[in-house]
Amino acid sequence: MIRVHNIVVSFNLGGGQEHMVLKDLSLEVERGQTVSIIGSNGAGKSTLLNAIAGTVPLRAGKIFLDGSDVTSLPEWERAMYVGRVRQDPLAGTAGDMTVLDNLALASRKGPRRFRIATPPKFAREMADRVAELGMGLEDRLHENVSRLSGGQRQALTLLMAVLSRPSVLLLDEHTAALDPANAEIVGELTSRFIAAEGLTALIVTHDMKRALEQADRVVMMHEGEIIADLSGAEKEKMDVAGLVKLFKKARGAEYAEDRDLLQ
Amino acid sequence: MVEGILVEGLIYSILALGVFVSFRVLDFPDLTVEGSFPAGAAAGAVVAQAASLSPNAFIKALAVPAGMLAGFLAGGAAGFVTALVHHRLRVPPLLAGIVTMTGFYSINLRILGGKPNLPLITNNPMLRLARSFMGGVLPPECSLLASCMLVCLVLFGLLDLFFHTEIGIAMGALGDNENAVIQAGIQPNRLRTWGIMLANALPGLSGAMAAAYQGFADVNLGQGVVAAGLATVMLGELIVHSQFIGVQLARVFLGSIIFRALMYAARSWGYVAGITPNDLRLLTALLIIASVAISRYGRKQR
Numbered sequence: 001m002i003r004v005h006n007i008v009v010s011f012n013l014g015g016g017q018e019h020m021v022l023k024d025l026s027l028e029v030e031r032g033q034t035v036s037i038i039g040s041n042g043a044g045k046s047t048l049l050n051a052i053a054g055t056v057p058l059r060a061g062k063i064f065l066d067g068s069d070v071t072s073l074p075e076w077e078r079a080m081y082v083g084r085v086r087q088d089p090l091a092g093t094a095g096d097m098t099v100l101d102n103l104a105l106a107s108r109k110g111p112r113r114f115r116i117a118t119p120p121k122f123a124r125e126m127a128d129r130v131a132e133l134g135m136g137l138e139d140r141l142h143e144n145v146s147r148l149s150g151g152q153r154q155a156l157t158l159l160m161a162v163l164s165r166p167s168v169l170l171l172d173e174h175t176a177a178l179d180p181a182n183a184e185i186v187g188e189l190t191s192r193f194i195a196a197e198g199l200t201a202l203i204v205t206h207d208m209k210r211a212l213e214q215a216d217r218v219v220m221m222h223e224g225e226i227i228a229d230l231s232g233a234e235k236e237k238m239d240v241a242g243l244v245k246l247f248k249k250a251r252g253a254e255y256a257e258d259r260d261l262l263q
Numbered sequence: 264m265v266e267g268i269l270v271e272g273l274i275y276s277i278l279a280l281g282v283f284v285s286f287r288v289l290d291f292p293d294l295t296v297e298g299s300f301p302a303g304a305a306a307g308a309v310v311a312q313a314a315s316l317s318p319n320a321f322i323k324a325l326a327v328p329a330g331m332l333a334g335f336l337a338g339g340a341a342g343f344v345t346a347l348v349h350h351r352l353r354v355p356p357l358l359a360g361i362v363t364m365t366g367f368y369s370i371n372l373r374i375l376g377g378k379p380n381l382p383l384i385t386n387n388p389m390l391r392l393a394r395s396f397m398g399g400v401l402p403p404e405c406s407l408l409a410s411c412m413l414v415c416l417v418l419f420g421l422l423d424l425f426f427h428t429e430i431g432i433a434m435g436a437l438g439d440n441e442n443a444v445i446q447a448g449i450q451p452n453r454l455r456t457w458g459i460m461l462a463n464a465l466p467g468l469s470g471a472m473a474a475a476y477q478g479f480a481d482v483n484l485g486q487g488v489v490a491a492g493l494a495t496v497m498l499g500e501l502i503v504h505s506q507f508i509g510v511q512l513a514r515v516f517l518g519s520i521i522f523r524a525l526m527y528a529a530r531s532w533g534y535v536a537g538i539t540p541n542d543l544r545l546l547t548a549l550l551i552i553a554s555v556a557i558s559r560y561g562r563k564q565r
Contacts, residue, residue: 075445076444076445076448076449076450076451077448077450079445079446079447079448080448082446083446084446090440091440091442092440092442092443092446093440093443094435094436094439094440094443095439095440096435096439096506097432097435097436097439098506101432101435101436102436102443104429104432105432105433105436105443105444105447106443106446106447108447109447109448110447110448110449111448111449111450112428112429112430112432112433112449112454113428113429113430114428114429114430115428115429116427116428116429117427117428117429117431117432118427118432144506160446161446
């Protein structure tokens, strides 16, 4: 469960000027809900995810995860609640370590112990989990992650993010850097993992079609604000053309360009 | 001669293991070693000296091991200071190491009782210990070598085991991608502090052994040890390619013995090519440059 309460994020431009990236934004996501976040570039989608994960400081507001106030917690402590996948396939894994070692790192949140990290039983379990990715990685558990392709690496990062069953899954355009075929595969895996683990997820995407298909709810952002929030029957009725129309209406006619939203 | 090279190679390989942990595992270019190695030598010598003067025969017998423990702890303390300066004041690794190393020069002088040099009463107490330990079975020089091998074997086993534990894996990941460690809910600075302490405790232990082997501790023992350690690590990497931590650790020992052999050769027969002992540092520097050049060139070829 996520509660974002009137948060303000701004960057200092120098000379007393400030750029407001998130303007008094509030959002509540129920347990087990999947929310797609769409909007043009610079709308503040990634900043919202970063604010929840704890990588950008808030000027005002509060953030609750699983009912606890995490506003003052550093990123590593919030990671106890959060699983995260970013756009860059290199961001979430240690490339010079084996697939199995990476999985061992991600299998549990919190301080480590003096205990063998990858006993045979764990390796067998992980072979089964990695097989779910359908990429043949179960035979490459002892290979370094840097030898995997971008799609394989991002699929592994996704598995690592859900492995510890976090309260909140944050996906920030996690298929955008992949080729269409791999983006499709990782997108499918995402939906499957979220359903299987009953995860609460926020997914930033530019893919309108997938945004509608994968989520229970679609949130549209523009210039640091939520300008539309569709769920239930409203969301079921919506299609890509409808979203674009909604976006144009909310944004005003003067810069209405489909491309802004869709790219 | 061969025993000498091997013994020196093994003693200084422990120093290189520390350099391996900081430069390779943690990706933390740590110069503290120039302070932690002589700190280990000084603390080791002082403790070994005090213990060997004890009337208690048991304490007396444990003089060298006690000194080794003291050296290990003194090195770890130096590493802790560097980690603290780096994390709390956000001083970059190189500068944090230089600060600690500079400060420890004075601290090491104090440990040595205000003198730059502390000769041990029994010349080469290490040999004496080794002799009493294994002398019954082996000739004296071999028993010294056997003792060093035993210490290195135990260290190798412990470190290999350590880097297969959850903490060890996390430490390896920290030097590779800090973000992956943060995502696992681990406080990265605390983990790095333990790593830097280990990376200096090992040189501290090495310093204590070097002092016991040479029969004295000197405040200037640390000069150039980072470069020597790096050359050792790189030589090992040049000879054996591997992604397995056990092999990566083992090749440090191999690199160290080769490095000492090269230095010995330069000292003994270098005059043929006009090389004097004054040129050994230059040789070390060239060795590092050559290792980097060869590995770069080799990578392009692949």
